[in-house]
Amino acid sequence: MTVALVLAADETADIPYGNGPHAPTLLHRWLDRLATLNVPDVHIVARPENAARLRKEIDAAATGAVNVQVVESDSPAEDLRVLARVVRDLTEPLLVVPAGTVASDELVNRLVWHRAEVTAVVAREGDGAPIRQGAVRVVSVGTGFHQVTEPNGVFRGLLRITPAKRVTCAKAAEKMAALLETPDALPGVTDDVAALLLVALVRSGVRVQKLREQPLVCRPVRDAAEAAEARAAVEAIDEDRVRLDAAVKSNDGFFTTFAVSTYSRYIARLAARIGATPNMVTSLSMSIAVGAAIAFASGTRAGMIAGAVLYYFSFVFDCVDGQLARYARKFSTFGAWLDATFDRAKEYTVFAGLAVGATAAAADSSVHAGDVWVLAVAAMVAQTVRHMIDFSFGAARGARPVAPLPVVPLTAAEDGRTPAPAVPAPGPGGLRGLIGRVMARTRTGPAFWAKKMIVFPIGERFAVVSITAAIWNARVTFIALLCWGAVAAAYTLSGRMLRSLNR
Template identity: 50%
Template sequence: MTLAVVVATEPVEAAAAGGPASTAELHYGDTDQALLRRLLDQLASLNVHDAHVIARPETATALRHPDEAADPGHTVVESYDIAMDLREIARLAGAAREPVLILHGDLVMSNEQLARVVHDAKPGALALVAGRRPEGEPTRPVVRTKGGLVVSAGSRHHQVTDPDAEFRGVLRLAPKVAGELAAAAKNLADLVGTLPESEPVRTLGEARQEVSRFVDNEAVAIERALRERPAAGSADTALGGTPPRGDDAPALLLVGLVRSGVRVAARPVRDLVCDRVLTVGQVSAARAAVDAVDEDRVRLNDAVKGNDGFFTTYAVSTYSRYIARWAAGRKLTPNMVTSMSMAVAVVAAVWFSEGTRLGLVVGGVLLYFAFVLDCVDGQLARYTRQFSTLGAWLDATFDRAKEYVVYAGLAVGSTAAAVGTAAHGGDVWVLAVAALILQTVRHMIDFSFEAARVRAPAAPLPEVPLTDRDDSVLDPPPRPAGPARRSGGLGQLAMWLSARTERIGGLRWAKKIVILPIGERFALIAITAALFNAKVTFLSLLIWGSLATAYTLTGRVLRSVAR
């Protein structure tokens, strides 16, 4: 369950006699098209039924159901000013035992974007951000990010030095940080009347623009097309072109959290839609922006891991995502697909044990499809958001079991093959056991290193008084004039080289291939078995695996020394 606090306090226009529908009707009307009601319906569809709407008295009546018992989906709270807004949020967050969601009532969001926020399983706080619009002054609260965190946040009373993104009005806090939200809200409620107005941006030179981290090219093209429509010739009809006129409690809360030292993750909106609709003219643009994005395609593409190996990326994930969607449509669970992958690997091992050329070819093909299903189970889990401890354990266990049962099948088939045929490799059990031991040692190196790593606690973020207008304490360090000098021995040099090579596509892929990850191992087994025999397969595994072990072990030692 999730507690949602919807801040619907933006001033609204009055409808002109005989004119178009007012912003009030579009936001808070009785029709299903009203923006706030659409947002509440979206929350209800995600099983968020505990929603509290904070509204000004002039709109609270329109939002309150005549018979509240008949409409338990949300509670309307009347508030007269920003201080009351913050105190109500503090009361709700202080009593919360579930995740807390803070968002504006005039937001238009893609269903997928809202679902990602609601279902986020991270234990801390997050804020939705998007790259700054390059033209003109910012119309949304600006933030500066670093390392995936919001390190400085702005409001009408607080500046941000060299911002690189905008806050899109959505906060989510796990239960363990709801107390910090309540404390920040109480503190702000006491101070809000005394805070001075401020310009939003302070520049220390050339601002660091990292918009590409937050904005998808397709979303940029969609927004540009909407802005360039003939009917959309002014900020009144352009999304993001109109600054809010009312109080902004979510932005103040983000400032309060960041300045009190809470680690707030910066979650990019990327190619989905999340923006406030503040005028009548922007309603159609917002709906067009939502309709222009294929949310299922976005969700499907994001189900594919971005850091897979070369073989997995180019020989499997190019189409396995569509198998995952097909499986989702037939109500298959990730654990079912994991079990299917194990079963196909066992059948491949049986074919390998035949000791014939046909058996080796068929076994190689089946092993490839066993690996495809191994990729599909994770993609299906991410696509359907079905995660479990059992699933993670099954996936890791069956990965080892599939590989070792194939080793056994190849060894049996090599002995059973007719002498003199290409499939005959002789007694390769010693090689099979050696390959199994080598792979076990590799897993031990990886798992023990991760378990033994001394993870230093995250450095506490500096606390900045809310009464300070600028964020001087949080100023980014000046950029070095030339290449930084590297020191600290061989370990530091190795880490620096590793980081630099990650930026070079060919070297990055070479590093992934040389460590012989599971995709490359299964491909090596399938190809060498189909073209040659089990002896060649095991020798290839031992030679490449030894090189991978030496490379990995050297890297682990150097990293340990560097730390």
């Protein structure tokens, strides 16, 4: 569930969205969309002269939202105080939405489902408060008074705040409200309430994660012409395609990217349309892997080929379950646990099937590999140790304390950041510099994919098993797994040790 606060204090809330006498206003379009998102409580901040009219319109519109309240406010400072009161009582995330903003439905959905404590929708250019954005967060925000050092983006007005930051957000909003009412405290400041709140949050040391507008649309509008232009931009985008493309991980390995994800996303969309759940697809993937193990255990060349094909499609559906979860936004802790558990179970089951088939094959058959149980157990142990190290390293990184962000007074015009020098400073020397240079040169091109493949991710492991089993036998399969696994372990462990010692 999510709560929404719609800022409808200016005339942009009444701009029509569409043509004709029955076209909804931007405000009513937001109310309809929030209702479809199952938002139980909507607070509309409006000026006193418009409040009574809005209440009548909302009563007549039957938006479908559980509870819509119109809250009267006579100034931007009071808008911020209303927001602070709403935030203090939060038990669910809060969306802050300027009514005069046109946004793609998919972008709003992404904001609702975003997992950061505070999230702001940003763009590289266009209308909106100037910002300085880093790789993942907003580092500085400007108003008519507050300056941004080397701005490289704009804030589009939409915010999401979780209950974890309700106290900090309420204090920041109240502090900004008090300054707005103090003569000459913030000369020239704008009355963009969402931007003022974002300035207060960022300068209070809150980590505000950015959500990029592109390739979708989020535009503040000032008149009907701009609203029509924004609507045309929204309707020109195939949002389902954008959503489907986003369901595919951007950091997958080579085999997954080029041999699976090119078409698995369409299976995920089909699964969503027929009502399949990610856990159902995960179970199907496990069942196919069991079938592959049975085929491998037959000890025949036909069985090895059939097992290889089944094992490949087991991996395809292993990718589909995650893509389905992201496309349909059906996430669960149980689903994540089930997926991780079945990933290991699939590999170990197939290893056992290969070992059984190696001895069951006829002695004069190319499938016959003798007793390979030692190799099979070694492969299982190697995988177990690998994942134990992966999880422990991830836990250690997660336990590392996060350095606090700088706090900048709201009464200071400058944001406290130092402009980048015209001539970049030389990078660090020694081991740290070497690691940095190597990483920088392997972010694109063949070197990037080589770096992705050398760690032997799950897609490459499934591919090695399928290819070697179909062409040769289980002994070749296990030797290939152990050899590549040893190289991956040496590369991964050395890199992690160097990075850990260097921090």
